[in-house]
Amino acid sequence: MAEKDRLDRAVRDLIWNIVEIHSHLQEIHKTWAEMLGITEPQWLILMAIDELDHGRGVSGIAVANKLRIHPAFVTNQTKKLEQMELLARLISPEDARFLQISLTQKARTEMAKLSDKRQALNSTMLAGLDQESLDYLNKRLTSIAKNSQLAYQKLNLGLL
Structure with missing residues (x-):
């Protein structure tokens, strides 16, 4: 599989993972x-x-x-x-x-009542990720969010 095809597949996988999440x-x-x-x-x-x-x-x-x-x-x-x-x-x-x-x-008070359930849910969702991995992931997602905003703006202006 060509490099371009692998990158395209990886991008599509990322997008579908984000949609599912x-x-x-x-x-x-x-x-x-x-x-x-x-x-x-x-x-x-x-x-x-x-x-x-x-x-x-x-x-x-x-x-x-x-x-x-x-x-x-x-x-x-x-x-x-x-x-x-x-x-x-x-x-x-x-x-x-x-x-x-x-x-x-x-x-x-009402939100605090949900605190234990929310922590358990977060632990389940993020099982297998330590603090360092989560920090790394958040930095990359922040970068993707900023870049996707720029891409949308360029698309909207007809630059892409």
């Missing part, structure tokens, strides 16, 4: 969401806020960017999550046009 992760997120009585997109919003908030809240735009979704959708869903007392939305002290969103204690 994405599908499984969607089902996992759906399950976590159901356990909290929310939708999968709402679960992802909670996860993004938990990831991005460093004690001062996070903007809806930052959440939308993290999840690669429209900010209006985040606004709509965070209002619903606020009504469920899972989020607090406060006016930003720096700019009254923006809200700072953070998890409530209720949300943190």
